[in-house]
Amino acid sequence: MSERALAAELELALTGAPAGDEARALAALLVAAIEPSSFEVASTEVEAALARATPARPHSRSRRRLRIGALAAAAAAALAALFFPHTAGQGVQARAAVAVEATYFVNADVTPARPGLFPATEVTGYVDGRHGRAHVDIFSRTGKPVAETVLRANGGVERWLARTNTIVVAPSCEALPGGCGETFDPLGLYVRSVENSRAKVHRVGDEYELRLPAGRVEQVVHVSAKTYLPRRIAWLQDGKPVATIRFTMLQRSRPRSEAEWSLAPARAWSK
Amino acid sequence: VEEGLDAYRAFRREQADFEALFRAHYPEIVRYLAARLGSREDALDLAADVFAEAWRRVPGLQWRGRPVRAWLYRVASNMAADEVKRRKRTVPLEDAAGALDPSETAPNRIALARALQTLPPDHQLVVHLRLVEGLPFAEVARVMNRNVGACQMLMLRAAKSLRSLLAVEGVRDV
Numbered sequence: 001m002s003e004r005a006l007a008a009e010l011e012l013a014l015t016g017a018p019a020g021d022e023a024r025a026l027a028a029l030l031v032a033a034i035e036p037s038s039f040e041v042a043s044t045e046v047e048a049a050l051a052r053a054t055p056a057r058p059h060s061r062s063r064r065r066l067r068i069g070a071l072a073a074a075a076a077a078a079l080a081a082l083f084f085p086h087t088a089g090q091g092v093q094a095r096a097a098v099a100v101e102a103t104y105f106v107n108a109d110v111t112p113a114r115p116g117l118f119p120a121t122e123v124t125g126y127v128d129g130r131h132g133r134a135h136v137d138i139f140s141r142t143g144k145p146v147a148e149t150v151l152r153a154n155g156g157v158e159r160w161l162a163r164t165n166t167i168v169v170a171p172s173c174e175a176l177p178g179g180c181g182e183t184f185d186p187l188g189l190y191v192r193s194v195e196n197s198r199a200k201v202h203r204v205g206d207e208y209e210l211r212l213p214a215g216r217v218e219q220v221v222h223v224s225a226k227t228y229l230p231r232r233i234a235w236l237q238d239g240k241p242v243a244t245i246r247f248t249m250l251q252r253s254r255p256r257s258e259a260e261w262s263l264a265p266a267r268a269w270s271k
Numbered sequence: 272v273e274e275g276l277d278a279y280r281a282f283r284r285e286q287a288d289f290e291a292l293f294r295a296h297y298p299e300i301v302r303y304l305a306a307r308l309g310s311r312e313d314a315l316d317l318a319a320d321v322f323a324e325a326w327r328r329v330p331g332l333q334w335r336g337r338p339v340r341a342w343l344y345r346v347a348s349n350m351a352a353d354e355v356k357r358r359k360r361t362v363p364l365e366d367a368a369g370a371l372d373p374s375e376t377a378p379n380r381i382a383l384a385r386a387l388q389t390l391p392p393d394h395q396l397v398v399h400l401r402l403v404e405g406l407p408f409a410e411v412a413r414v415m416n417r418n419v420g421a422c423q424m425l426m427l428r429a430a431k432s433l434r435s436l437l438a439v440e441g442v443r444d445v
Contacts, residue, residue, distance in 0.1 A: 004420070007427040014402065026430035032380065033387045033433055034402045037306035041298035049315070050293050053322055105275065107334060124279050124334065137276065143286045143330050249336055260276065 092208045092228070093199045096221070099228035100129040103256060106136070107249035113234075113241035121146060123245075126256055128153075135261050150263045158263040167263065207231065217242075278338070285339040286329055293322055296340055300347050303399050307351035309388055317354060321347045341414045344400075348392050355388075379442050386436035394429035397422050 001009075006023060013019035013027035107124045125136030134151040150158040155172045200211040203225065210221040220234040233245040285292045300321055304314035324346055329339060387395065393415065400411040401422075408419045415422060 003424065003427060007420075007423040010427050010430060011408070011423055026427070026434065029383070029433050029437075030398060030402060030426075030430050033383050034306070034398060035380070036309075036384050037302045037399070038403050039302065039305070039311070041301050046294055046297050049297060049319065049322075050290060053293065053319065053326070107279070107336075109333075122333070125276055135276065137279065137283075139283060141331075143283060143332075145283070248333070 092201045092223070093210060095228040096208070096210060096223045096230070099223075100127075100230075102130060103128045103253045105249065105251045105253045106247065109141075109244075109246045109248060111244045111246070113243055117242070126253060126260065128256075128261075133261050135256075135263075148263060150261065152261070160263055278336075279334055282334050282339060286332060289326055289329070292325065292329065292339060296343055297322065299404050300343055302403055303344065303396070304347055304351055306387060306399055306403070307348075307392075307395060308354060309384060313354070317347070317350055320350060324350075337416060338413060341416065344396060344414060348396065352392060379437075382437060382440050382442045383433070386433050386440070389436060390429055390432055394425055394432065397425040398429050401426060 001020070001022075009019045009023035010026055013023040014030065019027070104127050105125075106127050107122070110121045110123060112118050112120060120141045122139045122141060123136050124139070125134065127134045127136070131153045132151070132155075133153050134149070136149055137145065138147045138149070140146055145162040147162060148160040152158075157170045157172065158167065160167045199221075200213075202209045202211075204222070206225050207222045208225055208228075210219075210223060212219040212221065216238050218236040218239075220236060222231045222233070223229060224231060229247075229250055231247055235242040235244075285295070297318060301311070301314050301318045304317050304321075305311045308314055308317070321343060325339075325343060329342070332339070332342060387398070390398075396415060397411060400406045400414060401408065406414070408422050411422050412419045417425075
């Protein structure tokens with residue numbers, strides 16, 4: 001019997017299912033071995049330990065006031081923008097566009113080019129490049145929820161802001177009161193870039209660097225030369241760096257249910 | 272690697288609520304450390320250190336697709352390893368091995384518990400997560416950052432190692 005088959009049989013034996021002699025003998029050995037550590041820790045004991053831990057804790061960190069509603073949404077939009085190319089030009093640019101025409105689970109760090117320019121955030125969620133949908137959470141780097149944004153295939157936008165605990169729903173980005181242009185401009189910016197301008201492409205090691213100019217702002221996108229998926233983006237304004245978006249996770253995902261393309265802050269954050 | 276917005280939010284919830292994190296995972300960390308160290312009292316002490324470290328560092332963790340529990344086990348494992356090294360330097364081997372109370376435990380069971388403590392940390396962890404905590408292999412794999420098949424193979428190797436160690440000790444029946 002192969003080791004892998006024996007491992008599977010051992011699991012059967014551990015669950016009480018019929019198994020061969022060797023698997024049953026090994027299971028019995030394991031069960032006997034864990035006996036000393038299979039004890040309960042009473043809830044009173046847990047609470048006492050928690051109480052003892054309390055005085056040792058450092059004081060609560062100062063709560064930075066987050067002024068990042070629009071900025072956080074911009075980060076989300078930037079992420080979405082990357083995934084919604086309307087045209088698939090040619091060569092590397094086309095491959096990069098095709099590569100993201102699927103549903104991805106994304107985790108990205110958004111960092112200002114200079115400290116204090118805006119608070120750093122982390123953007124996480126699903127992006128459906130084929131249908132132009134996104135559902136992302138935005139957190140501060142201190143782990144506080146900042147916003148949740150849903151971008152629908154029809155262009156509709158829903159946004160929950162943690163600071164005010166309010167939800168804004170709009171048929172389009174342009175219909176959002178105040179800040180819409182600012183918050184979702186990166187999407188328009190990117191779309192205009194891929195539709196109307198040709199990316200300058202350079203090979204840099206195992207990556208391609210795509211420079212997508214649009215007026216004063218330029219997106220410098222580094223994509224893997226193997227997968228054509230983005231690794232990081234730098235935003236430059238008038239040639240000066242403004243922000244960096246670094247993808248720490250970019251996994252192709254199974255198609256998500258309709259419910260997963262809906263805003264759900266109450267479900268997610270209410271305790 | 273764990274995927275999903277729900278998993279991400281679960282990570283963030285645990286990260287934001289230390290007391291909930293403590294209540295959810297303190298007992299299993301105590302049990303894990305007890306197995307590693309062979310002493311419940313030592314486990315309680317070290318678990319306090321693990322959660323003191325958690326208080327300092329969990330709020331700053333970046334999500335990399337794994338639950339906070341995986342981080343807790345990694346810290347606990349490292350601290351247990353340090354403690355075992357410290358004991359080897361400072362405590363005579365016979366005393367260290369005698370952490371279990373012989374009056375309450377059959378000699379062969381003591382030999383088995385000692386054998387378990389000598390297994391590599393990842394072997395001990397897979398045995399603990401699957402058998403003591405009763406996690407399904409899919410969850411064990413998430414905590415250990417391995418695939419399910421690899422975890423099943425670890426379990427098999429752990430069992431075979433135990434058998435070999437007991438054979439060396441001349442123990443046949445546990």
